[in-house]
Amino acid sequence: MNPRHRRGLVLAASITGAVLVAVDGTALTVARPALQHDLHASVAAVQWAGTGYLVTVAALLVFAGRLGDRYGHRRVFALGVTGFAAASLGIAVAPGIGWVVALRVLQGAAGALLQPATLGMLRTAWPADRLAGPIAIRTAAIGLAAAAGPLVGGALTAHLGWRSVFLLGLLPAAAALLAALAVPAGAGSPSTRSPAAGRGSRHGSEHDGQHDSGRGSRHGSGLDLPGAALLALALAFLVESLVTLPDTGRPAVPLLCLAAAGVLALLLVRHERRTPDPLLPPALLRSTAVAPPLVVLLAASAALQGALFPATYYLQDVLGLDPLQSALRAMPLAVAMILAAPGSARLAKRHGERAVVLPGMAMITAGALLTAGLGTGSGTLAIGGCFALLGTGFGAVMATATTMVVRGVPAARAGVAGGLQQTVLNTGPALGIALATTTAGRTDPGAALAPSALTMAAVAGAGTLLAARLPGRAAGPTAGGAADPAAGPASRARPEATGRR
Numbered sequence: 001m002n003p004r005h006r007r008g009l010v011l012a013a014s015i016t017g018a019v020l021v022a023v024d025g026t027a028l029t030v031a032r033p034a035l036q037h038d039l040h041a042s043v044a045a046v047q048w049a050g051t052g053y054l055v056t057v058a059a060l061l062v063f064a065g066r067l068g069d070r071y072g073h074r075r076v077f078a079l080g081v082t083g084f085a086a087a088s089l090g091i092a093v094a095p096g097i098g099w100v101v102a103l104r105v106l107q108g109a110a111g112a113l114l115q116p117a118t119l120g121m122l123r124t125a126w127p128a129d130r131l132a133g134p135i136a137i138r139t140a141a142i143g144l145a146a147a148a149g150p151l152v153g154g155a156l157t158a159h160l161g162w163r164s165v166f167l168l169g170l171l172p173a174a175a176a177l178l179a180a181l182a183v184p185a186g187a188g189s190p191s192t193r194s195p196a197a198g199r200g201s202r203h204g205s206e207h208d209g210q211h212d213s214g215r216g217s218r219h220g221s222g223l224d225l226p227g228a229a230l231l232a233l234a235l236a237f238l239v240e241s242l243v244t245l246p247d248t249g250r251p252a253v254p255l256l257c258l259a260a261a262g263v264l265a266l267l268l269v270r271h272e273r274r275t276p277d278p279l280l281p282p283a284l285l286r287s288t289a290v291a292p293p294l295v296v297l298l299a300a301s302a303a304l305q306g307a308l309f310p311a312t313y314y315l316q317d318v319l320g321l322d323p324l325q326s327a328l329r330a331m332p333l334a335v336a337m338i339l340a341a342p343g344s345a346r347l348a349k350r351h352g353e354r355a356v357v358l359p360g361m362a363m364i365t366a367g368a369l370l371t372a373g374l375g376t377g378s379g380t381l382a383i384g385g386c387f388a389l390l391g392t393g394f395g396a397v398m399a400t401a402t403t404m405v406v407r408g409v410p411a412a413r414a415g416v417a418g419g420l421q422q423t424v425l426n427t428g429p430a431l432g433i434a435l436a437t438t439t440a441g442r443t444d445p446g447a448a449l450a451p452s453a454l455t456m457a458a459v460a461g462a463g464t465l466l467a468a469r470l471p472g473r474a475a476g477p478t479a480g481g482a483a484d485p486a487a488g489p490a491s492r493a494r495p496e497a498t499g500r501r
Contacts (some may be wrong), residue, residue, distance in 0.1 A: 006125065006183060006184065007125050007126065007134075009179050009180075009182050009183045010121045010122065010125040010179075010183055011122070011125075011134050011137065011138075012175075012176075012179040013077065013118075013121065013176050013179035013180040013183065014118040014119070014121050014122050014134070014138055015118075015137065015138050015141045016172050016175050016176035016179060017077060017080075017081060017114050017115075017117070017118045017176045017180075018115070018118045018138055018141060018142050018145075019141050019142065019144075019145040019172055020081070020084065020114075020169050020172045020173055020176060021084075021111055021114070021115060022142045022145035022146050022149065023145045023148065023149045023152070023168060023169060023172070024084075024088070024107075024149075024166075024168075024169050025149070026145070026146050026149025026150050026153065028049075028050070028153065028165060028166075029149075029150065029153070031153055031156075031157045031162040031165045032046050032049075032050075034157050034161065034162040035049070035097075035100070035162040038161070038162060039094075039096055039097045039100070041096075041097035045097045045101065046097065048101050049097070049100050049101050049104050050104075051240070051243050052101050052102075052104045052105045052108065053104040053105065053107055053108040053111070054108070054239055054243065054426060054430065055108070055236050055239045055240055055243070056105050056108030056109055056111075056112065056236075057108040057109075057111045057112045057115070057422075057426055058235045058236070058238075058239045058423055058426045058427055058430075059112075059231075059232040059233070059235045059236040059239070060108070060109055060112035060113075060232055061112045061115060061116055061235075061419040061420075061422045061423045061426070062116075062228070062231055062279065062280070062416060062419035062420060062423060063112075063223075063228035063231065063232060063279065063419070064076065064080075064112040064113045064115075064116055064117075064415070064419060065116030065117075065120065065414075065415030065416045065417070065418050065419025065420070065422075066223060066224070066228070066279055066415055066416050066419070067113070067223070067415070068116055068117045068120045068414075068415035068418075069120070069412055069413060069414065069415035069416060070223060070415075073116075073117040073120035073121045073124060073414070073415060074117075074121060074180055074183055076113050076114075076117045076120075076415075077113070077114050077117035077118065077120075077121060077176075077180050078177055078180050078181060079110075079113055080110045080111065080112070080113030080114025080115075080117060081110075081114050081173050081176050081177045081180070082110075082173075082177060083106065083107075083109065083110030083113065084107055084110040084111055084114060084169070084173060085169065085170055085173035085174070085177075086110075087103045087104070087106045087107035087110055088107065088166045088167070088169050088170060088173070089166070089167070089170065090103045090106075091103045091104065091107070091163075091166045092163045092164075092166040092167050093163070112422075114176075115418070115419075115422040116415050116416075116418035116419040116421075116422055117415065117418070118138070118418070119135075119402070119406050119414065119417070119418030119421065119422075120414040120415040120417075120418045121180075121183075122134050122135060122138070122406070123406050123407075123409075123411055123414035123417070123418070124411045124414060128407045129407075131403050131406060131407050132345040132348055132349060132399070132400070132403045133342075133345050135345070135399055135402050135403045135406065136341045136342045136344060136345035136399040136403075137341070137342065139337070139341035139395060139398050139399040139402070140337070140338045140339075140341040140342055140395070140399075143334050143337035143338040143341065143391070143395060144334065144338050146334055146337075147331060147333075147334030147335070147338075150327045151324070151327055152168065153165050153168070154324060154327070156168060223279075224272075224275055224277055224278055224279040226271060226275070227268060227271055227272055227275060227278060227279035227280070228279055230264055230267055230268040230271060231268055231279060231280070233260075233264050234261050234264035234265045234268055235261075235423065235427070237257045237258070237260040237261035237264065238257070238258070238261040238427065239426070239427060239430055240254075240257045241253075241254040241255070241257035241258040241261060242254070242427070242430040242431050242433075242434040243430055243434070244257065245434040245437070245438060268280075279416070280416070280420075281413070281416075284409060284413065284416070284417075287408060288470075288471055289404060289405075289407075289408025289409075289471070290404075290405055290408045290409065290417065290420075292466060292469065292470055293353075293357075293401040293402075293404040293405050293408075293470065294401075294405060294420055294421065294424050295463070295466055296357060296361065296397065296401050296463050296466055296467050296470070297397065297398065297401045297402070297405075297421065297424045297425065297428065298424045298427065298428045298431070298463075299361070299428070299459055299460060299462055299463025299466070300360075300361060300364055300393070300394055300397045300398065300401075300428070300460065300463055301394075301398075301424065301425050301428030301429055301432065302428040302429065302431045302432035302435070302456070302459050303364050303365075303368055303432060303456040303457070303459045303460035303463065304364060304390055304394050304429075304432070304456075305428065305429035305432040305433055306429075306431075306432025306433055306435055306436040306452065306455065306456040306459065307367070307368045307371050307390065307432075307436070307452070307453050307456040307457075308330075308333075308390075309432070309433045309436050309437070309445060309452070310436055310440065310445040310446060310448060310449045310452040310453065311330075311371055311374075311386075311387075311449060311453070312326060312330075312445075313444065313445040313446030313449075314374065314445075314446040314449045315329055315330070315383075315446075316446070317444060317446035317447075318376060318446045318447065318449075319376070329380065329383050329384065329387070330387050331384075331387075332384040332385075332387040332388040332391060333387035333388065333390055333391035334391060335388075335391065336387070336388045336389075336390075336391030336392040336395060337391040337392070337394060337395035337398075338395070339392075339395070340360075340391065340392045340393075340394075340395030340396045340399075341395045341396070341398070341399040342399075343396075344356045344360070344395065344396040344399045344400050345399060345400075345403075347396075348400050348403070353400050353401075353403070353404050353470060353471070354467065354468070354470040354471065356396050356397075356400045357396070357397050357400050357401055357404075357467045357470055358464065358467045358468055358470070359393075359396070360392070360393040360394070360395075360396035360397035360400070360467075361393065361397060361460060361463045361464040361467045362393070362464050363389050363390070363392050363393030363396075364389070364390055364393035364394060364397070364460040364463075365393075365457050365460040365461045365464055366389055366393075367386050367387075367388075367389030367390035367393060368390070368453050368454070368456040368457035368460055369453070369454070369457045370382075370385065370386045370389065371386045371390075371449065371453040371456075372449065372450045372451075372452075372453035372454045372457065373450070374386065374449060397467075398425075402421055404470075405417050405420065405421050406418060406421070432456060432459065435452075435455055435456070435459070436452040436455060436456065437452075439451050439452045439455045440452055
């Protein structure tokens with residue numbers, strides 16, 4: 001198959017898979033009240049329909065990415081899309097809330113399979129120095145889906161009922177599956193020799209084209225199942241603590257979950273240092289090409305969602321707007337994100353990643369500060385300006401930092417990198433909303449917009465300080481799993497040289 005045609009299919013599958021998850025999450029938000037009334041469910045039970053999915057997907061993302069590294073991202077992606085669509089169909093015909101919650105957990109497992117694979121397939125199909133473009137297009141598509149989701153979900157719920165929202169994803173799921181299956185076998189997996197992997201490093205070739213088979217043959221399956229279990233449990237307890245933190249009626253629950261997450265994290269660190277084939281290679285987590293961009297993404301996603309959560313209540317409870325009017329007021333965020341992502345790729349190529357991420361984080365900080373100043377007399381322009389700043393900053397940061405993370409590892413570790421990026425983007429919003437709600441206390445979130453938004457500005461400000469310390473350009477991958485500053489100058493090849501034929 002023509003390489004350009006193959007890459008086009010990979011990009012189409014990656015974008016459609018990412019859009020499928022984004023539309024499902026945003027459309028479900030507006031369908032929850034109707035679902036609750038139709039199934040005669042409690043608020044807590046409906047909340048678990050969201051929490052069950054979130055905890056499951058966050059817990060399994062990194063291990064799912066490792067499965068893609070081991071067995072091929074194309075295969076894992078196809079399995080994830082199929083499972084996601086099947087779970088969606090099951091929810092659409094579910095007779096009770098218990099079935100909905102159980103199927104949402106299964107849907108979370110399927111989502112964990114497909115999300116890292118959307119990035120893993122890109123990493124194995126494109127040279128490292130050309131990843132910014134496809135990742136920027138993927139980011140813009142996610143922004144478009146996030147904007148369309150509430151509008152389409154609201155219209156479907158109003159005219160066809162909440163069950164139609166879960167049928168919404170079947171068509172894009174089918175399109176994603178067909179695109180993935182059309183890619184030649186092996187093209188979306190680490191077994192395909194990627195010109196991006198192994199150039200710019202003295203040792204990169206040992207990771208390319210082998211599924212890490214050398215290490216796997218010496219040390220068993222290479223999947224590190226104990227490490228995967230410890231990481232999954234630690235993330236599950238962490239996300240559960242963040243989700244239940246706003247529930248001031250049960251303060252012991254989040255504290256116990258947080259303590260359990262801490263203990264499991266310590267056990268994971270101890271295990272990963274001793275195992276011969278760790279799920280999370282220490283060199284990867286120490287790398288300046290991977291760890292700092294991940295923390296910046298965590299701060300950006302936490303600040304964005306932590307500011308949007310009270311802002312939504314502000315629009316409806318303080319200004320008295322209906323859901324559709326509120327969605328239209330927030331539209332500049334999605335539009336700005338769609339426009340910022342492709343533009344950031346061009347700027348990063350010319351000026352370096354730090355020159356894009358740093359202003360992006362500054363925009364998120366400024367947007368949160370201005371959001372804190374909104375009141376009953378704020379007009380459409382003032383509100384739209386706040387959302388536009390938040391969207392521009394987040395679009396630039398997400399596209400550029402994601403490129404840094406995925407490009408900073410060899411193709412054989414692309415799934416783990418994608419899993420870490422998706423874990424951050426699932427954990428960050430939970431952290432931001434928990435902080436915003438805790439800041440509001442017993443006050444209505446809309447009335448507590450100012451203190452909540454100021455807290456998010458502080459979070460974004462911390463991310464801005466870290467962004468200032470990012471390397472000017474992302475370092476190339478090394479055999480250890482990432483560009484390790486301790487490895488010396490030979491391991492820090494310029495990204496332009498990485499993958500050049």
